[in-house]
Amino acid sequence: MTFLTYGPYTYTGLQSIIHNQAQPPAARLRPSSPATATMQGRLRRLLPAPPPSALLFRSLSSSPPPKGGGDGGSGVPVKQVTRGNLAEALEELRGRVREATFVGLDLEMSGVTSAPWRDTFELDRDDVRYLKLRDSAERFAALQLGVCPFRWDPAKSAFVAHPHNFFIFPRKELSDCPSHEFLCQTTSIDFLAKYQFDFNTCFREGISYLSRAQEEEALQKLNLLHQDQTSASSTTSEGDGDMPLERAADILFTERMKLNFKEWRDVIVSKPDSHLLGNTKCAAGQFQTVFFKMRPAIMLNGFSSHQLQLIEQVLRKNFRDLVYVCTFGEDDTSEKRVVYSDTDEDKILLMKDVQEDLLKSREARVKSAIGIRHVIDLLSSERKLIVGHSCILDIAQVYSKFVGPLPSSIKEFALSIHKIFPHIADTRHLMSVNQAVQKLMKQKSKSLSSAFSFLCPASPSYAMKPSSLSPVKIEVEGDETKSSCFISGAKHEAGYDAYMTGCVFAQLCTYLDIKFDQLSPQDNLATNNKLQKHINLLSPSWNSGTVIDLSSGMERPEPGYMRRYPAPVYDNIVLIWGFMSKVRPKEIKDCICKVFGLGSVISVFSIDSTAVLVQFKKPESVNDFLDLKAVLERTDSAISILHPLSTILEGGQTRAAKYDTYRDICSSSESKYLFADQAEAVCATSENQLQENVDDNLISGVHQSILDGTVLASVNKGDGTKSGSKNEGDADITCQHILDALHDGRALIGRRIRS
Amino acid sequence: MAAPRAAAAAAASAKQVTRRNFAEAVRELGAHLESCDYVAVAAQKTGAPTGWRRALPVDTAETAYLKAKLAAESFQPLQIAVCPFLLRNSSPSTLVAYPYNFHIFPRDELQLGMPSYSFSCQSSYLSTMANDGFDFNMCIYDGISYLSRVQESFARQKVFTPHLRPLLPSQSTSVADSVFKSRIKSRIMHWRKGYAEPNKKDDGSLVSSFSRLILGGETYGSRPSISIDVCSDQQVQLVLEAANHISDDLVPLVVPDKAGAARTVCVIFTSSKEDKNLLLMDIQQSTEEKFRGFREVIDLLSSSQKPIVSYNCLNDLTMMHSKFLAPLPPNMHEFMCSLKMVFSNVVDVSHLWRQIGPLRKAKNIQAALSYLQRQYFVPIEIKIPEQDGTSGVTKNEQNVLRITKLFAKLSNLLKISPEYQLKSGEQYAAVEEYCNVFYPSCMVEDSDDVDFANEPDTAKAVSTDNIIFLWGFRGKSVKELKSYLPGLHQIFSEDFEVKLLDKTCSALIFRNSDTAMQLLKEISSESPSLNSFFSEGLKAAGFEVYRKVCRLGLWDSDLAEALEGVSSEVAASTLSECNSSQIYWNSSLMLDLKEYLEC
Structure with a gap:
């Protein structure tokens, strides 16, 4: 969850690597305060000369691509993994993860929200919030995966971290997979560019992937194909798909091929041994005899696909003992051969052999296409504690890209995530559960980099406030071989962010009074009783004010969350869209208040410039409003023009609906920039008309009641056909209101005439 | 060069x-x-x-x-x-x-x-x-x-950079207005004097820098300027008028706040006519870059x-x-x-x-x-x-x-x-003569599916009436369809071409538009002769349905899905009045010319 949460904040503290007595090759990370960080260079000069390994990290940090433009370079070596070194990196990571106490995880994405109105709002209902999350995870691509295993070293009494940064690109690896399309949010891409994200490496060298679901589907398809082909080859249908030979060129070519094959076959048959000597080209003209599965064969090179079709046809029609065989070589290039097989049984045997080879090679291709998912599978199978910062979107992305389509409800999502990653800790949530941390972070942004600079100060000499605890030591280990795939980590690079997250987590654990010293390697940190009650709790969005328990799928309020808006009552909410662009939310509130009474509207929340959510005080106002709107729209009289609601209804494009419609609109796969356009598109698609369920009978009744000066009664929810009964008691709109409104209107007109 | x-x-x-x-x-x-x-x-x-x-x-x-x-x-x-x-x-x-x-x-x-x-x-x-x-x-x-041009004009209403504003013809002004105007006028004149007549007093440098300080003198780029706070558009006009009256070497720039309302007017002093032109050009260019690019x-x-x-x-x-x-x-x-x-x-x-x-x-x-x-x-x-x-x-x-x-x-x-x-x-x-004729390019540059390589290559005009969209055939190939359809209804024994449009839907192009129309009619009336057609799960629709799918922009789903959604509404109502147009049906669109040339 990188740009959403800590994008806008300034980065105050820079983590610098200051070498001291550490043994090479480990570069020791010692804390330094934000103030010293900016003087990284100077500090280094003050310290004893660093041994070569640390120097190497420094020199590497300036190697291309230039990272951080001077401010992001942290000096933490982060292993860069692209498709070139995936296999090797994966092997190494396997061991590291096995030894690790916990693993930091972070993802960089091509965007977060596909339209401004898809931002998560505090007053979103949980299902709507999940739909927005799902939309984001499904539409945007994951571009970088940061994985950083942290191993506790009792000898050093410190954590040893191995940050990895994987470049991801959804390349189309299997030919029969649909081409991948993803969305980029302009501001996100620009944001990544600001932090020197290397798009070239990502698009050229990024590692591709197949989700578990895609892999399964691909294998299934293969098996089906295989069955089809084996059954087809046993019952070779004659004359199937014959091409008529119309062009002279085709006829000539076919005849020539017939002769050539015959000649070659005759040679093979008459001198069964001669080809063993590799001495057949004399007779067969242009053909070079090779061997295919112990049988003499000819490679067909340099023919066009049309010609190959003709050849296949010739063989099928004229030669019982020559078989056309197409196989796939190493690099996915097809190789076509004509193989001699003397008996029918042998022919069947040969075809079976070929089919099985084909299946195997295709299976191998599917396996290799799994790519970066191996990393996720590894984390999952090791059942390690995964640590993220504000990580629900990261986790949703991981699910949608590497597991399968996201489930339809947040509960299902939580439970299936729990199956894959049994232990997830969110540092953002952990920060909110500890009083001491709360105090320390008071007024500070909860972004990752801000947490990192406050919780992981760079130097112990910069005495911490007495209240704070002595920080856990964390070292970063580079590779012994010093290969060039290490570059200095920078903020908003997934690998480095994963590292920062892990550091923050380690410090937070000390605040929770977890003693790493007393942790034996067999102990699972996740089941530590001090930590256990805080893990597997993720916030569905940064402003939801709730956490979801992954183990149960239940959502509950987050302690200490300060709401900006009063808790919404969804039954009291009306969604209005499509009003004139000049109408401001304030005016909407005012004119609804004119009709329904001063205190009738609790809040008007604007989704974007074209839509608002109006929360009424009473649930019955929702239907009243919808009915009144329908009436005003269908009556073409002075009342509808002079009515106070005409401000909202002006232009004739205004639509209103209940909150559930908002959910339906959010669940649509359409993505229009403006909410009103989106809503129209969704309505155009779905036949069921939205909330236009007021029948004419009611309208005439209501209309009449307006004209008569009688009372428009509230129409109870779920009882849309009840026409205006004359019940003063529960009326929301009184005659007086309407008359007042008419007076207002008249006054307006009067003024206009005067001026 | x-x-x-x-x-x-x-x-x-x-x-x-x-x-x-x-x-x-x-x-x-x-x-x-x-x-x-x-x-x-x-x-x-x-x-x-x-x-x-x-x-x-x-x-x-x-x-x-x-x-x-x-x-x-x-x-x-x-x-x-x-x-x-x-x-x-x-x-x-x-x-x-x-x-x-x-x-x-x-x-x-x-x-x-x-x-x-x-x-x-x-x-x-x-x-x-x-x-x-x-x-x-x-x-x-x-x-x-x-x-874009439209976005630019939208942005210019929304985003407020310091800009020049034309002077409106002055309206009748109230007393308060004229007091305001004259006060501003004297303030600007006073300030301007410091720059326009610098050597009037030799020892005045200290004094004048003081007075600049007091009068709120600033610089706009390298040029001296003075900011005058305003609280309404009316006042902006008054300041503009005042500045205009004083001298030609003053450039008043309206500085808006975030909501776009004018907050101050920045009056800039230019040393000469050329300098003024230069300034005007600079202002133009910096906004240009942001708004046009x-x-x-x-x-x-x-x-x-x-x-x-x-x-x-x-x-x-x-x-x-x-x-x-x-x-x-x-x-x-x-x-x-x-x-x-x-x-x-x-x-x-x-x-x-x-x-x-x-x-x-x-x-x-x-x-x-x-x-x-x-x-x-x-x-x-x-x-x-x-x-x-x-x-x-x-x-x-x-x-x-x-x-x-x-x-x-x-x-x-x-x-x-x-x-x-x-x-x-x-x-x-x-x-x-050759202008403004655009061809929809059906040829994808790197098409990997070669269905048929060598068929008659003349494009012929086909009326959209001849086209039937068929779906529900569950992944059958063109070849399979051609042999499978005639068994379902006698209409399919007539001559038609089949073309897969995507995985779920294919187009049937009939030689005769009457055949296609007849098929559609029978489908809409659910004629019993089509029982086997329906029971196989097959669906068909005319071009009008496809046109509607495109017009509604139902791009998100498979073609079959989209047609299905629309066909129920369209089929009955507009069948009779569908306006036909022509397409250039070219059955050999997949022909690779390079290959053709090599043969």
Whole structure:
């Protein structure tokens, strides 16, 4: 969850690597305060000369691509993994993860929200919030995966971290997979560019992937194909798909091929041994005899696909003992051969052999296409504690890209995530559960980099406030071989962010009074009783004010969350869209208040410039409003023009609906920039008309009641056909209101005439 | 300018333009546009629609436009190559080209979610671009920003930069107003005096700097200025009037707050008339950069009135229209009108090569070029004056040079001469004759599915009445369908062609429109003769349903899904009154010309 949460904040503290007595090759990370960080260079000069390994990290940090433009370079070596070194990196990571106490995880994405109105709002209902999350995870691509295993070293009494940064690109690896399309949010891409994200490496060298679901589907398809082909080859249908030979060129070519094959076959048959000597080209003209599965064969090179079709046809029609065989070589290039097989049984045997080879090679291709998912599978199978910062979107992305389509409800999502990653800790949530941390972070942004600079100060000499605890030591280990795939980590690079997250987590654990010293390697940190009650709790969005328990799928309020808006009552909410662009939310509130009474509207929340959510005080106002709107729209009289609601209804494009419609609109796969356009598109698609369920009978009744000066009664929810009964008691709109409104209107007109 | 050098198209290098050298490049381009005959344009985009969303052989101009509109709205151009060129029909003909390659990126400069909040990418496109050496970092870090014309005017209402405001004719002013005005006037005069008559008092330097301090003297850039707080537009007018009355060397700049209301008026003192002009130009330019960016190039192209030469015009020009002019109108006709206002003459090279019989089947530029190379002798000497030393030829500029070259050859063959065009009016029609005819390009450049390679290759006009869309056949191949359908109803024993449109839907093209109509009628009346057809789960609909699917923009699902959704409404109501149009059904669209030439 990188740009959403800590994008806008300034980065105050820079983590610098200051070498001291550490043994090479480990570069020791010692804390330094934000103030010293900016003087990284100077500090280094003050310290004893660093041994070569640390120097190497420094020199590497300036190697291309230039990272951080001077401010992001942290000096933490982060292993860069692209498709070139995936296999090797994966092997190494396997061991590291096995030894690790916990693993930091972070993802960089091509965007977060596909339209401004898809931002998560505090007053979103949980299902709507999940739909927005799902939309984001499904539409945007994951571009970088940061994985950083942290191993506790009792000898050093410190954590040893191995940050990895994987470049991801959804390349189309299997030919029969649909081409991948993803969305980029302009501001996100620009944001990544600001932090020197290397798009070239990502698009050229990024590692591709197949989700578990895609892999399964691909294998299934293969098996089906295989069955089809084996059954087809046993019952070779004659004359199937014959091409008529119309062009002279085709006829000539076919005849020539017939002769050539015959000649070659005759040679093979008459001198069964001669080809063993590799001495057949004399007779067969242009053909070079090779061997295919112990049988003499000819490679067909340099023919066009049309010609190959003709050849296949010739063989099928004229030669019982020559078989056309197409196989796939190493690099996915097809190789076509004509193989001699003397008996029918042998022919069947040969075809079976070929089919099985084909299946195997295709299976191998599917396996290799799994790519970066191996990393996720590894984390999952090791059942390690995964640590993220504000990580629900990261986790949703991981699910949608590497597991399968996201489930339809947040509960299902939580439970299936729990199956894959049994232990997830969110540092953002952990920060909110500890009083001491709360105090320390008071007024500070909860972004990752801000947490990192406050919780992981760079130097112990910069005495911490007495209240704070002595920080856990964390070292970063580079590779012994010093290969060039290490570059200095920078903020908003997934690998480095994963590292920062892990550091923050380690410090937070000390605040929770977890003693790493007393942790034996067999102990699972996740089941530590001090930590256990805080893990597997993720916030569905940064402003939801709730956490979801992954183990149960239940959502509950987050302690200490300060709401900006009063808790919404969804039954009291009306969604209005499509009003004139000049109408401001304030005016909407005012004119609804004119009709329904001063205190009738609790809040008007604007989704974007074209839509608002109006929360009424009473649930019955929702239907009243919808009915009144329908009436005003269908009556073409002075009342509808002079009515106070005409401000909202002006232009004739205004639509209103209940909150559930908002959910339906959010669940649509359409993505229009403006909410009103989106809503129209969704309505155009779905036949069921939205909330236009007021029948004419009611309208005439209501209309009449307006004209008569009688009372428009509230129409109870779920009882849309009840026409205006004359019940003063529960009326929301009184005659007086309407008359007042008419007076207002008249006054307006009067003024206009005067001026 | 460097001496022209003769260069083969492949070795030529265009000027790479990013926001770092944009201003300079625009100046040069302006000069080249002046002197050129035509401008070739090509764009490198992040993707193209797939499946049935791309232009299909069954598409009419209208539906093809809707598909192009979809593509233009979802995908993002990252490079636009612009190549003004001169053609001289000496022998050999000479072609002088000045290729520019503009890297653009839809950066949200004004934080308004413009020019595009988000855009789609096709990973296969990005892969291919990456393999061709496309520099994404250069494009994203340094690409030129832009806004379309409509977005610009919207932004100018929304985003408030210090600006000049015209002085309105003064209205009757109240007493309070005139008091305010005279007070401001004296304040400005006092302040101005410090600069306009500096050596009135020799010892006044200290005093005057004090008075500057007191009077709120500031600087605007290097020029002295004074800020006057205002609280209404009326007051702005008064300050403007006051400043106007005092002297010509004052430039009042209205500085708005975030909501756009004027907060202060910054009066800037200029030392001379030239200085004033300079200042006015500076103000203009800085806003220009934010509000127009790359669009300046489009505006230049438009105002130069030179014929635009492009390939795949429907796609590229809808893209240019939606990104740089205005949102695309709902139908083709309006689009053409709107486009014509900006680019009066657009030549599609593929329309040109369709004029030369044997070339009609050419699948892409390369195929057309290689055919011309073999079959015709059109010597052309290409000169590309060296523009700068950037190495590496990107795919996009290669494309624009190919278009240029192909156009040169074709115009030579078709005797389109820019020289006459310049001399006398009557020959001008020669180019115009070929303008503004766009072909929906059904040929995907790298199509990997070769269904049938060698069938009769004449495109024939087929009425949309003859087309039936069929779905629900569960992944049967064309061949299987052809043998399977006749068993279901006698209508299918008549002659028809089958073409898969996507995985779920195929088009049946009947020889006879009555047959198709009859089938639809029987389907809508659920005639019992179709029982086996229905029980197999098959569905069919006429062209009207497809048209509606395109019009409604139901692009998100499979074609079968979309047709299914719409067919229930349309089938009964509009069957009788559907207006038929024609498509050019070409059964051999998959023919690979290169292969054909090699045989």
